[in-house]
Amino acid sequence: MRRQLRSRRAPSFPYSYRYRLDDQDELNQNYLADEEEEAEEEARVMVVPKSEEEEEEKEKKEEEEGQGQPTGNAWWQKLQIMSEYLWDPERRVFLARTGQSWSLILLTYFLFYASLAAVITLCMYTLFLTISPYIPTFTERVNPPGVMIRPFAHSLNFNFNVSEPDTWQHYVISLNGFLQGYNDSLQEEMNVDCPPGQYFIQDGDEDEDKKACQFKRSFLKNCSGLEDPTFGYSTGQPCILLKMNRIVGFRPELGDPVKVSCKVQRGDENDIRSIRYYPESASFDLRYYPYYGKLTHVNYTSPLVAMHFTDVVKNQAVPVQCQLKGKGIINDVINDRFVGRVIFTLNIET
Known part of the structure; x- marks a missing residue:
């Protein structure tokens, strides 16, 4: 509140007192100015809370209005924003x-x-x-031939019971399917009869078709499936076929054919008392070499050696190792069991 000072009429004083009264008037005026400033500050303080209250009320109203609207509007707005982002027709x-x-x-x-x-x-x-599509440029890493056997056996374990055909019938089916391409009639029709004991070298351009020598199914005799359709599995004398992998240009060194030899890998050597080989030489004849590749040597038939295990101990697992023997043949690679040799197990139950 403003304070008002009552003006009083100053009595007549001596001239020396007039200056004192003038100083008093200045003090009063200064006091009144200070009072006015304080009043204005109080008015401002009173106005600020009102403005804050108004803002809080507005925010509450907006929140109430937002809560009153359905939630679907927010999703609709998001969909609109997304659609405008995908395609804005105004800005194109x-x-x-x-x-x-x-x-x-x-x-x-x-x-x-x-x-x-x-x-x-x-x-x-x-x-x-x-590079040539007919002859590999580099063959240094495939010179030692690998071997594989048929019929197919899981983990190369031949387990069967002679008195239970279901345990060995799949071996017979596998061998019959594999030997279809070796049928005598088919070999006589497609391939030529070559003289044994010498290489069958064919000159000419590398893209010319090459002839192949016959390897008839009948060469396997008791393991051909012609004389014994069960390949000896019904009598506990199984046949297993061995073949060398094809290598373009491979020739056995010194003109000596590669031979096959099987024995007990570890254990008693008497566990295998008799093995018959077909052909009887237990070797791959020279007339099937060299091999010119699948593009030109189309009808080529890999030679086979059949092992007929006629006398093997029964009711126990017998580990067997069959090796290739010949000049330049590697058969003792520890970390590869198929280079120059193959290891399998016979377990014939009665």
Whole structure:
């Protein structure tokens, strides 16, 4: 509240007192000015809380209005924003890019991948010009021939019971299917009868078709399936076929055929008392070498050696190792059990 000072009429004083009264008037005026400033500050303080209260009331009203609206509007707004991002009809932009921007991006990527494909194609074309599709360029790492046996057996374990055909019938089916290409009539029709004991070398261009020598199914005799359709499994005398993997240009060294020899890998050697081989030489004749590749040596038939285990101990597992024997043959590689040898197990139950 403003304080008002009552004006009093000053009595007549001597001239020396007049200056004192003037100083008193200045003090009073200063006091009144200070009072006015304080009043204005109080008025401001009273006004500020009101403005804050008004703002809080507005926020509460907005929240109430927002709570009163259905929640679906928020999802609808998000869908609108998403649709506008995908396609904005006003600005005519798709995924925040104009048609010109998309065209430049697509053109850039097309030129990049086209040039990349052209470089790769050129490299491949140059590579194929330097290699032959008929003869491998590098054969140093495949010189030692590997071997494989038939019929197929899981983990190379031949387990069967002679008195239970279901345990060995799948071996018979596997052998019959494998030997279909060795039928005598088919071999006589496709291949030629070559003289044994010498290489069958064929001159000419590398892309010329080569002839193949006959290897008839009848060469396997008791293991051919012609005389005994069960291949000896019904009597506990199983037949197992062994073949060398094909290597283009391979020739047994010194003109000596590669032979096959089987024995007990570990244990009593008397567990296998008798083995018959077919052909009787237990070797791969020289007339089936060299091999010229599958593109030109189309009818080539890999020679086989059949092992007929006629006397094997029964009711126990017998580990068998069959090795290739010959000049330049490697059969003692520890970390590869199929280079020059094969190891399998016979477990014949009665």
